[in-house]
Amino acid sequence: MAKALMWFRQDLRITDNPALSAAVEMGELIPVYIHDTSLSQPNEPGSASKWWLHHALRDLAGKFNHKLIVKSGKPVEVLLALCEAHDVEFVVWNRMYEKWARQRDTQIKTVLKEQGIKVKSYNGSLLWEPMTVSKADGTPYKVYTPYYRKACLNQPSPRYPLAVPKYTIPSDIEQNAINSIDSLALLPSINWYDGFESHWSVTEEAAKTALQTFIEGAILNYEDDRNIPSLKACSRLSPYLHFGQISPNQIWYAVLDKFNGDMSDKGVDTYLSEIAWREFSYYLLYHFPEIQQVNFNAKFDNFAWQYDDAVFSAWTTGQTGVPIVDAGMRELWKTGYMHNRVRMIVASYLVKNLLIDWRKGERWFWDCLLDADTASNAASWQWVAGSGADAAPYFRIFNPVLQGEKFDKQGEYVKTYCPELVKLPQKYIHKPWEAPATVLSEAQITLGEDYPFPLVDLKQSRQRALDAFAAIKEA
Ligand SMILES: Cc1cc2nc3c(=O)[nH]c(=O)nc-3n(C[C@H](O)[C@H](O)[C@H](O)COP(=O)(O)OP(=O)(O)OC[C@H]3O[C@@H](n4cnc5c(N)ncnc54)[C@H](O)[C@@H]3O)c2cc1C
Known part of the structure; x- marks a missing residue:
C-alpha cells in the first residue's frame, strides 16, 4: 500500500x-x-x-x-x-x-x-486564501470593510468542515512521540507559566467545547459585552486558531448552522466579522510580507520614537501607574492572554503616551502571548500605531483613564490584576494619583511604594505624541 x-x-x-x-x-x-x-x-x-x-x-x-x-x-x-x-x-x-x-x-x-x-x-487555515481575493483592477485591498463585505462575502462559500478521516499508520512506526516532544525542550527554562495551566486546556476537544459554549451563550451579547474585560464575553479561541487546533471553517459553520445561516443578528455578524479581521491580517501579510517589521505607511519611517529601558520595563511589568494598562500587562504575564480592548489600550499607551516604537511592543507580545501570530500581531500593532493599512488615525489617542471608566466601570478587571488597589473607591480606581491623601490612606496605599506614580502625565504625553505626528505629516 x-x-x-x-x-x-x-x-x-x-x-x-x-x-x-x-x-x-x-x-x-x-x-x-x-x-x-x-x-x-x-x-x-x-x-x-x-x-x-x-x-x-x-x-x-x-x-x-x-x-x-x-x-x-x-x-x-x-x-x-x-x-x-x-x-x-x-x-x-x-x-x-x-x-x-x-x-x-x-x-x-x-x-x-x-x-x-x-x-x-x-x-x-483560512476561509478565503489571499491569492483568491483582489479588487476589480487586480490589486490587493487595503481597507477591511470592502475586503470583507464586498469581496469575501461574495466569494464561493468557504469549505464545509471535513470529518475525522479513518487512518492506518504503518506498524513499523514507533510509539515514541512523548519522548521526542520532550526532547524538543519547548517548555521555557524560566517557569513563569504555571498560571497558564489553570486558564487553558490545550486540546482539540477543549477548542470545540469553547466554541460550543460561546455559541450557546455569549455570542448573542457579543456586540455589547466584547469590550468589557471583566466578562467572559469573547470566545478565547485565538491560540487554538493560531496552532490550528480549530479551523475558521469549523467556527464559521458552527455559528451559521446554529443560526440557520442568518447573519443578521448583531452579535453573530460582529463575531463573524472578527473572524474576518484575522483573514484580513493574513491577507495583508501575504500581499505585504514585511508588515511585521516595516511601516505599512512609509511616512512613519521618520517618526521620532523615543526609547528608554526603564520606561519600557515599567510597561512590560505592569508598573506604569495607570491601572488599566498595568492590569492588562499583568494579565498577559499571568495568563498568556490579554483581552482585545485592553490590548488596544496598552498598545496605544506604549506607542503614543510613551512614544516607544510599535515594533518593541510587537516583540514583547510575540514572546508573551499564547496566541502570538505573525499576521494578527503585526497588523494589530500597526493598526494601533496608525502606521498600518486601514489603521486608527494616529491623532486618535486613547485616554486610558476614560477607557477604564467606560469599559471597566466598577474596576473589577483592574482589581483582579492589581490587588494592591482593591480598597480604592470606584471614583479613583482608574486614577489613583487624583485620590486625596485620606482616601489613599484608608485604602492602605502609599503611592510610590504600594503602587507607582504615573510614568508620564497623560495630557502632556498626548500633546507630545501629537507634535511628533505633526512633524511627519508635514515632512
Ligand atoms: C496590539 C494587538 C496585538 C494583537 N496580537 C494578536 C496576536 O498575536 N494573535 C491574535 O490571534 N490576535 C491578536 N490580536 C487581536 C485580538 O486581540 C485577539 O485575536 C483576541 O483578543 C483574541 O481573543 P478571542 O479569541 O477571545 O477573540 P474573539 O473576540 O472571540 O474573536 C474571535 C476571533 O477573531 C479573531 N480576531 C478578533 N479580533 C481580531 C483582530 N483585531 N485582529 C485579528 N483577528 C482578530 C481572532 O482569531 C479571535 O480568536 C491583537 C490585537 C491587538 C490590539
Whole structure:
C-alpha cells in the first residue's frame, strides 16, 4: 500500500484537516511534526507559544496512539530522510502564508519532486486564501470593510468542515512521540507559566467545547459585552486558531448552522466579522510580507520614537501607574492572554503616551502571548500605531483613564490584576494619583511604594505624541 507523509505545522488537529484527509485517501499515513531549527528571530516562536506548542503536540500525538514522528532540524533534510526510510510516495501539508514559510515550502516541493515524490498542499487555515481575493483592477485591498463585505462575502462559500478521516499508520512506526516532544525542550527554562495551566486546556476537544459554549451563550451579547474585560464575553479561541487546533471553517459553520445561516443578528455578524479581521491580517501579510517589521505607511519611517529601558520595563511589568494598562500587562504575564480592548489600550499607551516604537511592543507580545501570530500581531500593532493599512488615525489617542471608566466601570478587571488597589473607591480606581491623601490612606496605599506614580502625565504625553505626528505629516 502507498504511504503518504502528512507534515503537520500550524494545523495540529484531526477534524477538518484537508491535508490529513487527502493523505488518508492516498494510502497509509505517516504523521510528522518538524521543529524547524533553521528559524531565527523574528520568526522563531516566542516563549509562551512554545509552551502551547508542547501541549498541543502531546494532544495530537495521543490521537495517533503516540505514533506521531517528531523531529527537529531543517525540514527539507528531515523530510528527505523520512521519505527514504519509509518509502514514501506522497507528501502533503496545509499552506502557511508567511514569506519565509512560502519560500521554504516552494524549495521543499522542488527538491521532493526531483526525487520522484508527489507533493500537494491544501488550504487548512483560512476561509478565503489571499491569492483568491483582489479588487476589480487586480490589486490587493487595503481597507477591511470592502475586503470583507464586498469581496469575501461574495466569494464561493468557504469549505464545509471535513470529518475525522479513518487512518492506518504503518506498524513499523514507533510509539515514541512523548519522548521526542520532550526532547524538543519547548517548555521555557524560566517557569513563569504555571498560571497558564489553570486558564487553558490545550486540546482539540477543549477548542470545540469553547466554541460550543460561546455559541450557546455569549455570542448573542457579543456586540455589547466584547469590550468589557471583566466578562467572559469573547470566545478565547485565538491560540487554538493560531496552532490550528480549530479551523475558521469549523467556527464559521458552527455559528451559521446554529443560526440557520442568518447573519443578521448583531452579535453573530460582529463575531463573524472578527473572524474576518484575522483573514484580513493574513491577507495583508501575504500581499505585504514585511508588515511585521516595516511601516505599512512609509511616512512613519521618520517618526521620532523615543526609547528608554526603564520606561519600557515599567510597561512590560505592569508598573506604569495607570491601572488599566498595568492590569492588562499583568494579565498577559499571568495568563498568556490579554483581552482585545485592553490590548488596544496598552498598545496605544506604549506607542503614543510613551512614544516607544510599535515594533518593541510587537516583540514583547510575540514572546508573551499564547496566541502570538505573525499576521494578527503585526497588523494589530500597526493598526494601533496608525502606521498600518486601514489603521486608527494616529491623532486618535486613547485616554486610558476614560477607557477604564467606560469599559471597566466598577474596576473589577483592574482589581483582579492589581490587588494592591482593591480598597480604592470606584471614583479613583482608574486614577489613583487624583485620590486625596485620606482616601489613599484608608485604602492602605502609599503611592510610590504600594503602587507607582504615573510614568508620564497623560495630557502632556498626548500633546507630545501629537507634535511628533505633526512633524511627519508635514515632512
Ligand atoms: C496590539 C494587538 C496585538 C494583537 N496580537 C494578536 C496576536 O498575536 N494573535 C491574535 O490571534 N490576535 C491578536 N490580536 C487581536 C485580538 O486581540 C485577539 O485575536 C483576541 O483578543 C483574541 O481573543 P478571542 O479569541 O477571545 O477573540 P474573539 O473576540 O472571540 O474573536 C474571535 C476571533 O477573531 C479573531 N480576531 C478578533 N479580533 C481580531 C483582530 N483585531 N485582529 C485579528 N483577528 C482578530 C481572532 O482569531 C479571535 O480568536 C491583537 C490585537 C491587538 C490590539
